[in-house]
Amino acid sequence: MKNNNVIYGVLLLLFLASFPWVLGQMSHDDDTSIPTIIDADPFNLPRLPSVQLINEPLQPVRKPRNLNEEKVALGRRLFLDKRLSPRGDISCDSCHRLNEGGVDHRSHALGGDPSRGSINTPGIYNSANNFRWYWDGRAETLEAQVDESLTSLTEMGADWQELLETLASIAEYQAMFSQTYPENGISKESVIDALVAFERSLITVDAPFDRYLLGEKNALTPEQQNGYQLFKSYGCSACHQGGNIGGNMFQLFGVMGDYFADRNPIFEVDMGRFNVTGKDDDRHRFRVPSLRNVALTAPYFHDGSVATLEQAVMVMASYQLGRPIPIDDARLIVAFLHSLNGPGMGGE
Numbered sequence: 001m002k003n004n005n006v007i008y009g010v011l012l013l014l015f016l017a018s019f020p021w022v023l024g025q026m027s028h029d030d031d032t033s034i035p036t037i038i039d040a041d042p043f044n045l046p047r048l049p050s051v052q053l054i055n056e057p058l059q060p061v062r063k064p065r066n067l068n069e070e071k072v073a074l075g076r077r078l079f080l081d082k083r084l085s086p087r088g089d090i091s092c093d094s095c096h097r098l099n100e101g102g103v104d105h106r107s108h109a110l111g112g113d114p115s116r117g118s119i120n121t122p123g124i125y126n127s128a129n130n131f132r133w134y135w136d137g138r139a140e141t142l143e144a145q146v147d148e149s150l151t152s153l154t155e156m157g158a159d160w161q162e163l164l165e166t167l168a169s170i171a172e173y174q175a176m177f178s179q180t181y182p183e184n185g186i187s188k189e190s191v192i193d194a195l196v197a198f199e200r201s202l203i204t205v206d207a208p209f210d211r212y213l214l215g216e217k218n219a220l221t222p223e224q225q226n227g228y229q230l231f232k233s234y235g236c237s238a239c240h241q242g243g244n245i246g247g248n249m250f251q252l253f254g255v256m257g258d259y260f261a262d263r264n265p266i267f268e269v270d271m272g273r274f275n276v277t278g279k280d281d282d283r284h285r286f287r288v289p290s291l292r293n294v295a296l297t298a299p300y301f302h303d304g305s306v307a308t309l310e311q312a313v314m315v316m317a318s319y320q321l322g323r324p325i326p327i328d329d330a331r332l333i334v335a336f337l338h339s340l341n342g343p344g345m346g347g348e
């Protein structure tokens with residue numbers, strides 16, 4: 001009995017002590033300051049109707065404006081076309097399946113080099129709203145990301161010259177490119193530009209959670225509302241925040257426990273941002289992923305190590321917050337995460 005009290009006391013202290021710790025770990029890119037949430041304009045926020053909403057760590061998104069529909073349509077066609085790959089056997093959509101939440105559901109992406117470790121395919125929906133791209137954030141612009149996605153052996157593995165020759169040999173593309181890009185025609189710049197436009201169009205708006213934030217209180221079930229409160233009170237929203245519910249900062253994976261020692265062995269991709277900067281501080285640091293549509297994108301984490309969302313939430317609680325959370329709370333959080341699915345994305 002006495003022992004139990006001591007244990008509870010210690011647990012309570014750990015619980016309380018973890019708050020400043022987690023906050024202390026927050027860094028935004030170059031470890032400057034916590035990003036302010038309300039000026040996150042890259043997310044193209046609706047003009048906020050209520051003071052209450054301004055205080056929310058999570059924000060709704062709106063359809064992107066000023067997209068050139070012709071470029072989007074051309075980008076879509078390129079995205080779905082297997083002829084862009086050297087052997088004509090894969091398209092972007094083979095791994096980022098548009099009708100399956102934008103992923104391939106493999107723990108280890110098809111093209112990944114196993115000696116570097118297992119790398120999971122991230123979702124393509126809402127990816128354009130991230131502040132950097134790839135798990136380690138190595139691409140600083142969407143243009144750099146599309147260039148890499150086309151040429152990297154982990155993804156399409158194409159060679160620019162061959163790719164442009166292939167496109168030039170297809171009458172349909174000749175027509176589309178000269179119509180859409182009268183000055184450049186079929187060129188590296190226009191191929192990248194069209195794919196970037198298509199990626200920017202893939203924003204999922206009007207998820208039940210967005211409608212809830214904008215005032216439609218019964219857009220979420222009571223369980224989902226409880227789950228949202230827990231998501232905030234446990235501190236998940238310290239990292240998964242803003243309009244993309246993530247995607248706007250780098251954070252350690254294993255703030256409160258050594259995930260990688262526990263998982264073992266450690267591979268190159270597990271070093272995260274360290275592979276980009278070479279800074280010790282960046283070992284195992286990753287871009288915080290967006291949680292929009294996350295219920296549709298199993299398996300989870302950069303290594304695809306976890307099969308269910310419930311397990312992913314439990315791992316986060318242990319390694320990011322320093323305390324396992326009761327399974328009932330994890331289930332409520334999962335119910336809330338389902339409310340981040342865009343309409344028509346499937347799953348609900």
Ligand code: HEC
Pocket residue numbers: 079090091092093094095096109110111112119120121122123124127130132133134135136145146149150154155156195199
């Ligand atoms: C063979 C599977 C595969 C193919 C084909 C593929 N990708 Fe990827 N894609 C991946 C993997 C794996 C990653 C993550 C790699 C990493 O972070 O190191 C990724 C990352 C991305 C990202 C970054 C997402 C984010 O938010 O960080 C985007 C965007 C993307 N790919 C778009 C494309 C486009 C466009 C194409 C076609 C030109 C394409 N991909 C082809 C597997 C693939």
Ligand code: HEC
Pocket residue numbers: 022025231234235236237238239240250251252253255286287288289290291294297299300301302303309312313316317320321333
């Ligand atoms: C200290 C920052 C931080 C906190 C706090 C945090 N996360 Fe995360 N979360 C991350 C990072 C970083 C990753 C990516 C880890 C990886 O795969 O390398 C991640 C990944 C995830 C994923 C997997 C997403 C995917 O697409 O694979 C889910 C789900 C998730 N977090 C939910 C939560 C929940 C729920 C909480 C609260 C219980 C939480 N997170 C708390 C930083 C955080």
